[in-house]
Amino acid sequence: MQPTYRFDTMADLVALAEGNGITLAEVALRHEVALGHHDREVILVAMRERWATMRRSMEMGLEAPQRTMGGLSHGAGQVMSGHRPVLVDQTAAGVMARALAVNECSAAMRRIVAAPTAGSSGILPAALWGAQQRLGCDDEAVVMALFTAAALGMVIANRATISGAQAGCMAEVGVSAAMAAGAMAEMAGASPDAAIQAMALALKNTLGLVCDPIGGYVEVPCIKRNAIFAIHATTAAEMALAGIRSFVPADQVISAMKEIGEAMPKKLKETSQGGLATTLIGLEVMAKRPRVDHGQG
Amino acid sequence: MAAYDSVFSIIGPIMIGPSSSHTAGAARLGSLARALLGETPVEARLQLHGSFAETGAGHGTDRALVAGLLGFSSGDDRLKDAFEHARDAGLVWSFGTVNLGPDVHPCSVRFVLRSAAGETLEMIGSSLGGGAVRITSIQGYDVDISGDFPTLVTVHEDRPGLVQEVSSLLTDHAVNIAFMRVARHHRGAHAFMTLEADHELPAELVRAARAIPGMVSARALPRLA
Numbered sequence: 075m076q077p078t079y080r081f082d083t084m085a086d087l088v089a090l091a092e093g094n095g096i097t098l099a100e101v102a103l104r105h106e107v108a109l110g111h112h113d114r115e116v117i118l119v120a121m122r123e124r125w126a127t128m129r130r131s132m133e134m135g136l137e138a139p140q141r142t143m144g145g146l147s148h149g150a151g152q153v154m155s156g157h158r159p160v161l162v163d164q165t166a167a168g169v170m171a172r173a174l175a176v177n178e179c180s181a182a183m184r185r186i187v188a189a190p191t192a193g194s195s196g197i198l199p200a201a202l203w204g205a206q207q208r209l210g211c212d213d214e215a216v217v218m219a220l221f222t223a224a225a226l227g228m229v230i231a232n233r234a235t236i237s238g239a240q241a242g243c244m245a246e247v248g249v250s251a252a253m254a255a256g257a258m259a260e261m262a263g264a265s266p267d268a269a270i271q272a273m274a275l276a277l278k279n280t281l282g283l284v285c286d287p288i289g290g291y292v293e294v295p296c297i298k299r300n301a302i303f304a305i306h307a308t309t310a311a312e313m314a315l316a317g318i319r320s321f322v323p324a325d326q327v328i329s330a331m332k333e334i335g336e337a338m339p340k341k342l343k344e345t346s347q348g349g350l351a352t353t354l355i356g357l358e359v360m361a362k363r364p365r366v367d368h369g370q371g
Numbered sequence: 372m373a374a375y376d377s378v379f380s381i382i383g384p385i386m387i388g389p390s391s392s393h394t395a396g397a398a399r400l401g402s403l404a405r406a407l408l409g410e411t412p413v414e415a416r417l418q419l420h421g422s423f424a425e426t427g428a429g430h431g432t433d434r435a436l437v438a439g440l441l442g443f444s445s446g447d448d449r450l451k452d453a454f455e456h457a458r459d460a461g462l463v464w465s466f467g468t469v470n471l472g473p474d475v476h477p478c479s480v481r482f483v484l485r486s487a488a489g490e491t492l493e494m495i496g497s498s499l500g501g502g503a504v505r506i507t508s509i510q511g512y513d514v515d516i517s518g519d520f521p522t523l524v525t526v527h528e529d530r531p532g533l534v535q536e537v538s539s540l541l542t543d544h545a546v547n548i549a550f551m552r553v554a555r556h557h558r559g560a561h562a563f564m565t566l567e568a569d570h571e572l573p574a575e576l577v578r579a580a581r582a583i584p585g586m587v588s589a590r591a592l593p594r595l596a
Contacts, residue, residue: 082373106378110569120379127385143389144429180388183431183451188391190381190501195388224378227501231375237392237500239422239477245500253381290429292389343477345425364428 079105084229084270084324091266098256098266099218102225121217124187128176128199131186135175140182144291146359150298151175165207169308170301173200177300181293190227190236193243193292194250196300198223201254201307205261219261223253226273233325234332238285239344241335247296247303248280248331254307259314272314274324276307281327281334284342286349289359295350374503374517384502384596386445392478393423393430396498398450399595401439403506403518404482406592408492411460412484415440418469421477423498433466436480440464444596445502471495475507504595512554512563518595520549520567523577528585529555529562536583541568544576561587 079101081087090101106117134140139149151174159167173196180186180195189198202216202223209215230236230249238246256273264272280303288294320327341348350356375381386395405411417436419427427433435445438453441460449456457464471479476497484492495508506516509524516522523541527533534553541548550567572591580589 102378109377111377117378121382124379124382124385143431183387183389183394185385185446185448186388187383187385188395188502189383191391192386192388192394193390195391198382220382221378224381227381228373228375228378231381231501231503232373235500236375236381237476237478237498239392240500287426287429290426292393292430340477344422345477346429347425 078108081105081225081229082232084273084328087225087229088266088270097218097222098225098260098269099221102221118217121220125213125217125220127185127187131176131179131184132172132199132203134184135179136171140178140184142178142181142291142293143183144181144289144293144359144363146288146291146293147178147181147297151178154301165204166305166308168207169200169204169304172203173197173300173304174297176200177297181291181297189223190231190249190253191238191246193238193296194246194300197247197250197304197307198254198257200300200304201258202261204304204308205258209262211261215261219257222260222269223257226256227253230277230328230331233328235335241331242284242338242343243299244280244283244331245335246285247299248277248283251280251303251307251310252277254304255310255314258307258311262311262315264315268314270324271319272311274320274322274327275313275318276310277331278320278322278327279306279310281331284338284349285344286342286351287344287346288351288356289363290346374499375501376519380501380503384445386502387448387450390430391502392498392500393427393432394435395445395502396478396504397423397432397435397480398439398443398445399502399504399518400480400496400498401436402442402444403496403504403592403595404484404492404494405440405442407494407509407524407590408484408486408490409590410486411441411462413461413463413487414485415462415464416467416483417464418467418481418483420469420471420475420479420481423478423480424468437462437464440484446596509563512556514554514563514565515552516565516567516592518592520569521571521594522592523566523568523572523580523589524592525564525580525589526561526587527564527583528587529559530585533583533585534564537564537566537580540576540579541566544573546570546572546576
């Protein structure tokens, strides 16, 4: 019987990695091989294609301002990229620009990679781009970091949710930042346990984040939130690399996330019926938006 | 089985924005409905539930559902102009809203489709997040289909031995069954079966299933891209 590398919890992930003397990324890759659909090389090629698509979406958003569906954001990635940073270094500013760029592409119906969702698609590519700059590593290291991120996302998705409609933005941007934090930490040489700490620190500090997009568009606050939480992920990873641990164990953070999602009012779960969506300016946008129930052709 | 079992259910799909649940998931549900009907419909009534109804227009849910019905994948650039493509294809569509109840996932849709030959299909599906989907009802029967596996869907007379005949067909073609589910409304009525397989279902297997005495319909759903 082949080992399956099954994991249901973050504790399982650490045990599998430590028990086999491998990284979290390698656990995820071996799990995927054990599913039996594809062999190792095919899986690696498919992940390389995702990183290449992520890179293209970063470049696309930096090259030209994207016309978003709701028209609520225009060229934020470009503006940030042309700005000489004052308070942070060039890499951090580049991370912000790329997160904005990708999410603006997504809002403009361009091709992106959901990671774990489209609304949060800017965080992981931008954060990993930043780590790559700082660490000077090749694309193959980033591809392996995507496996780390996937392993963390799978546990959260199966034990809680990655649906904003079910648990608000913490399920999308929160999870994406958590995935990015763990992946960056492991990329920088953190132990499996330390990478899980980075994940926990990032997720814990997004708990309660609601999904209240203006006009029902995935634009405000989504696009700028991607830039802010790409840096949030970096903060969590850096703290974990310093040896700082989450007081609440990672799996218990995920349980809390699930509970908070269930308690969150429906009007703050991707219905555009509360929060920012029903501010004065939000209602102005809403009044002009198209409605699906009149659509016909 | 866990809903998110593959690394690519988290890093992916490669898709057209803006939302994995409201755009990519919607396109995937549309393409599953099309596969169940067996062809592009000529008429489609789409009823949106919950968050799909509330934010569907801004998230491109409407275009994505129609794109799926035309057979476009969630990463197809044509998704953006799906309405124009639908007009060219002769598809007449309409959108409405529906409340399917408090226990139904907030990102859900009911399709009522009609083919050129007059066949109808009613399907309810949910978009779980990150592009993952579930078909929860076909023609009023409760089902649980993820699209992660090639799936055989049959409607047949509820007689002893028929399920056995279908499963031995799969054995003959060396197709392993991953999950199997049988439902019926009441004893003696038509029964409904879904078989999720580890391998693609050969066309001759589906044809042979249709030829089984008592079989009303048999359709194969491909593994979702």
